[in-house]
Amino acid sequence: MEVLLEIQNLSVSFTQYERGLRRRTVWGIRDLSLTIRPGEIVAAVGASGSGKSLLAHGILGLLPYNSHMAGEIRWLGEPLTPRRLKTLRGREIALVPQGVTYLDPLMKVGPQIRHGWRDAAARVRSRDALGRYGLGPETEGRYPFELSGGMARRVLLAAAVFSPPKLVIADEPTPGLDARAAARMMGHFRELAQGGAGVLFITHDLELALTVADRVAVLYGGETVEEAQAEDFAAERLRHPYTKALWRALPGNGFLPLDGTQPPPAGGWTGCRFAPRCPHCRPECKKEEVIPYRPWAGGRVRCLNPEGGEEP
Amino acid sequence: MLAGVNLTVAPGERVGLSAPSGRGKTTLCRLLAGYDQPDRGTVALDGRPLSAYKGACPVQMIWQHPEGAVDPLIPLGRTLAEGRPAEERLLAALDIAPAWLERYPAELSGGELQRICIARALGPQTCFLLCDEITAMLDPITQAQIWRFLLEETARRRLGLLVVSHSRPLLERVCTRIEHLPAPTR
Numbered sequence: 001m002e003v004l005l006e007i008q009n010l011s012v013s014f015t016q017y018e019r020g021l022r023r024r025t026v027w028g029i030r031d032l033s034l035t036i037r038p039g040e041i042v043a044a045v046g047a048s049g050s051g052k053s054l055l056a057h058g059i060l061g062l063l064p065y066n067s068h069m070a071g072e073i074r075w076l077g078e079p080l081t082p083r084r085l086k087t088l089r090g091r092e093i094a095l096v097p098q099g100v101t102y103l104d105p106l107m108k109v110g111p112q113i114r115h116g117w118r119d120a121a122a123r124v125r126s127r128d129a130l131g132r133y134g135l136g137p138e139t140e141g142r143y144p145f146e147l148s149g150g151m152a153r154r155v156l157l158a159a160a161v162f163s164p165p166k167l168v169i170a171d172e173p174t175p176g177l178d179a180r181a182a183a184r185m186m187g188h189f190r191e192l193a194q195g196g197a198g199v200l201f202i203t204h205d206l207e208l209a210l211t212v213a214d215r216v217a218v219l220y221g222g223e224t225v226e227e228a229q230a231e232d233f234a235a236e237r238l239r240h241p242y243t244k245a246l247w248r249a250l251p252g253n254g255f256l257p258l259d260g261t262q263p264p265p266a267g268g269w270t271g272c273r274f275a276p277r278c279p280h281c282r283p284e285c286k287k288e289e290v291i292p293y294r295p296w297a298g299g300r301v302r303c304l305n306p307e308g309g310e311e312p
Numbered sequence: 313m314l315a316g317v318n319l320t321v322a323p324g325e326r327v328g329l330s331a332p333s334g335r336g337k338t339t340l341c342r343l344l345a346g347y348d349q350p351d352r353g354t355v356a357l358d359g360r361p362l363s364a365y366k367g368a369c370p371v372q373m374i375w376q377h378p379e380g381a382v383d384p385l386i387p388l389g390r391t392l393a394e395g396r397p398a399e400e401r402l403l404a405a406l407d408i409a410p411a412w413l414e415r416y417p418a419e420l421s422g423g424e425l426q427r428i429c430i431a432r433a434l435g436p437q438t439c440f441l442l443c444d445e446i447t448a449m450l451d452p453i454t455q456a457q458i459w460r461f462l463l464e465e466t467a468r469r470r471l472g473l474l475v476v477s478h479s480r481p482l483l484e485r486v487c488t489r490i491e492h493l494p495a496p497t498r
Contacts, residue, residue: 047451048421150333175449178333179478204451207479249452252481257456261407 003077004167004198005036005059010071012054012063014265025068026265028054029222032071033293033300036167036198041189043201043209043230045246046219047262052202053098055219056171059200060095061085090115094165098172100152103144110140113159129158133188150181157188167198174208186212206246210234218243221263221273224293227300237308239301242274272303280305313339315496317353319474321440326466326473328487330480335493337476338376341442344474345373357439368396372433376445378425382417388425389413392432402431405461423454430458434465440472448477459486 012029029051036042046052057063059073061082073080075088085093104112113126127137133154144152153173160168170189174182189199189212203209209216210230218226218240226240238244245258260277263269271286272278278285285291285304293302313336321327331337342348344355346362346369355362357370375381382391392398392413403410406427412420420428426446433441443462447455463486466473477483483490 045451047454048423048449148334179480180332182478204449206452207481246452249456250481251456251479251485255456255459255485257460258453259457 003035003037004075005034005080005200006072006074006077007032007034007059008072008074009033010055010058010069010073012051012058013068013070014064015066015068024267026267027222027269028067028265029058031290031293032219032224034217034224034227036200038166038196038198039193040215041193041199041201041213043203043213043216044219045203045206045209045216047204049221049262049264050219051222052204052219053171056095056169056200056202059169060089060093091163092166094160094163094168096156096160096168096170096173098175100144100147100149100156102156103152105144107143108140109142109144109147109155113140113155113162115159115162126158126162129162130155132161132191133158150177153177153181153185157185161192164195165197167200168192169200169202171202172204173201174203174205182208183211206233207250207252218246222265223273223302224300225274225302229299232299237297239296239299239306239308240274240303241278241280241307244307245277313496314343314350317493319344319491321472321474323439323472324467324470325489326463326475326487328483328490329474329476329493330478330483330490331493333478335495337493338444340493341373341444341474341476344440345369345371345442347373368435368437370437370439371442372435372438372440373442373444374426374429374433374446376448378422378429379417381429382425384417387414387416388420388428391417392428394432396435398431399434399436402434402465405465406431407457423450423458426450426458430462438471440474441466442474442476444476445478447482448479455482462486 010029010032011027013025013027015023015025017023032055044052044055058069063069110126113129114122126140130139135151135154147155174185177185189201193199201209201213210233213230216228216230217224220242226243228238228243232238233247238247248254248256249258258277263273271288272291275281275285282305291302291304293300296306297308317340329337343350362369362371408427408431412424417425447458475483475487
């Protein structure tokens with residue numbers, strides 16, 4: 001099947017100034033690979049600081065000036081160059097951002113959704129987009145401050161689907177929404193996927209991700225540690241010990257906390273990022289330069305001793 | 313926002329509160345913590361109004377977004393020591409690294425900041441804690457770590473807890489009783 005977005009060995013690093021002019025480089029993301037196909041919802045799940053928002057910003061070319069990106073991103077088989085990205089962003093690739101502060105406070109809702117299009121057809125489309133999310137045409141004439149938080153979220157969704165896009169990237173779109181509103185937003189993602197779009201859903205909320213995603217990529221300390229099918233979780237067919245710990249920490253499945261904390265972004269590291277917290281850690285886990293991210297039991301894993309499946 | 317709400321929390325009890333957004337859960341917490349005054353009715357602790365208590369308020373609130381509950385311009389050590397020096401034992405139990413206390417809020421993650429806000433709320437005078445969606449923005453492991461600590465600490469000190477959350481499994485896991493906040497009748 002055709003691949004929409006293909007990310008290979010993506011790394012994002014930052015140059016920071018310490019005291020005076022001494023510079024250091026820290027890795028926000030290292031060696032990340034992920035593909036998204038049409039009609040598919042892929043969740044990128046991780047704790048804060050795992051690099052999941054950098055992933056969204058990296059794809060969209062929205063990283064800050066002091067960052068450096070390496071690796072390859074392909075869109076429909078062709079490299080996604082900055083120039084190409086400019087023509088795609090907001091059209092074929094759309095962002096549902098984290099905060100409602102992404103709306104322009106001085107611009108009415110209608111023109112914001114239409115991204116500058118003014119013709120009659122665009123007006124029909126923007127009303128359709130609002131209508132899809134239960135907002136009436138009068139919403140077009142409002143300013144962002146006249147919207148409630150939930151309405152503003154729906155306006156952001158309407159703006160994202162206006163074009164309509166082939167890929168929707170949603171970066172933590174649900175905090176502050178109650179369970180019913182979050183479930184409604186998941187329903188909207190499902191509709192977009194059924195319409196043929198790919199959806200990349202970035203979230204810290206594993207429980208919510210599993211209600212809608214087809215596949216889940218788990219990030220830890222700037223690396224992808226596992227890619228699993230959504231149903232692998234309930235069946236506990238999980239490959240990486242961190243993914244297993246995430247699953248068992250959910251209030252509905254044991255509420256078991258794992259001791260320790262995720263390591264902060266660093267200038268470099270050898271071996272497994274999870275080793276200090278891993279119940280199955282062996283000496284070689286700390287020695288190997290880079291632990292390969294390899295196919296395993298129908299998914300992928302970055303672990304020397306993964307669970308489930310046979311050695312390929 | 314709210315009308316005719318009655319709620320009692322006993323020491324050692326953990327009461328869950330669920331309601332859709334906009335129903336006034338946070339407003340209720342603000343009233344119970346003494347940040348706002350009700351138009352009608354009273355908030356009393358052991359039969360006395362909150363304002364009768366001197367010093368740090370015995371009812372402390374922990375907020376959903378710790379970024380908004382700390383001063384961005386001072387190092388966290390000073391935030392933590394608001395009113396009294398921080399207890400070493402609490403810092404250790406919450407895994408708060410000493411280095412965090414020299415940093416500013418923008419340099420810590422949400423989970424790290426929330427741990428500091430919890431330590432700050434657990435002064436010796438505290439009898440009741442109001443937890444308003446305090447782990448909604450955290451990953452499951454950090455959430456479970458924080459609740460393990462809170463359950464141990466509140467049991468040790470027999471603190472009363474009001475837990476606001478949209479997550480039914482979380483409320484069922486941590487609460488001794490779950491209340492639903494009804495819509496105000498007009």
